[in-house]
Amino acid sequence: TCLWAADIELAKKSTLEKILKNGELRVGFEAGYMPFEMTDKKGRFVGFDIDCAKEMAKAMGVKFVPVNTAWDGIIPALLTDKFDIIMSGMTCTQERNLKVNFAEPYVVVGQTILLHKKHAGKVKSYKDLNDPKFIVTSKLGTTGEMAVKRLIPKCTYKSFETEPEAALEVVNGKADAFIYDLPYCAVFHGQQGAGKLIFLDEPFTFEPIAWAIRRGDPDFINWLNNFLRQLKNDGRFDRFYQKWFES
Numbered sequence: 001t002c003l004w005a006a007d008i009e010l011a012k013k014s015t016l017e018k019i020l021k022n023g024e025l026r027v028g029f030e031a032g033y034m035p036f037e038m039t040d041k042k043g044r045f046v047g048f049d050i051d052c053a054k055e056m057a058k059a060m061g062v063k064f065v066p067v068n069t070a071w072d073g074i075i076p077a078l079l080t081d082k083f084d085i086i087m088s089g090m091t092c093t094q095e096r097n098l099k100v101n102f103a104e105p106y107v108v109v110g111q112t113i114l115l116h117k118k119h120a121g122k123v124k125s126y127k128d129l130n131d132p133k134f135i136v137t138s139k140l141g142t143t144g145e146m147a148v149k150r151l152i153p154k155c156t157y158k159s160f161e162t163e164p165e166a167a168l169e170v171v172n173g174k175a176d177a178f179i180y181d182l183p184y185c186a187v188f189h190g191q192q193g194a195g196k197l198i199f200l201d202e203p204f205t206f207e208p209i210a211w212a213i214r215r216g217d218p219d220f221i222n223w224l225n226n227f228l229r230q231l232k233n234d235g236r237f238d239r240f241y242q243k244w245f246e247s
């Protein structure tokens with residue numbers, strides 16, 4: 001009958017139907033973005049997003065399947081169905097939002113600066129870096145890179161494939177500043193910044209972070225936003241936040 005045909009059409013488009021049918025939630029992320037997703041010494045994926053993803057799978061009654069994916073290709077991978085959702089500290093930008101849908105934001109971050117200590121007191125904001133004599137690093141395809149190109153257009157920009165490569169360039173004195181999301185810079189500064197880096201921790205961009213899914217799937221967005229509200233208000237979100245951001 002017509003109804004049955006309509007159900008088949010729906011199942012093809014509805015990610016929720018597919019997740020429940022397959023009994024697994026495939027979560028795309030790129031490990032290395034502290035403290036949202038990292039690989040621990042035993043090779044397991046850990047972090048704030050990972051904890052939220054496991055809660056999500058539990059609430060659906062399905063298995064959590066992590067899919068570690070290079071950042072640069074993460075949106076194409078979502079669009080070609082390599083996983084069901086991106087949970088990877090992704091900033092909801094208007095440009096990305098033309099290609100994917102975002103659930104409500106769960107954290108707000110902004111760009112900050114890890115500065116080589118030789119510039120202490122002389123460089124006070126990103127504006128002071130807007131000169132070709134400054135070598136500024138960030139990561140390929142991120143909002144850090146977009147911020148450098150848009151707001152510090154005159155600096156000498158060097159792009160890296162991973163966060164640690166870009167940040168270590170400053171530690172090693174080969175670059176003057178690393179521009180990146182506040183939480184990452186805070187953790188990196190705590191781990192490797194002592195005596196080498198100055199953390200200019202006043203965010204100079206506004207970046208809501210949200211889960212991304214394929215467009216045209218209102219059922220999934222509805223489920224995600226209601227799940228997020230529950231997570232945020234029943235204590236689990238605060239517990240994860242304290243575990244990863246405040247310890």
Ligand code: ARG
Nearest residue numbers: 030033088089090091142143
């Ligand atoms: N928030 C930044 C962006 O959306 C960086 C996110 C990087 N995430 C990662 N898992 N490496 O571009």
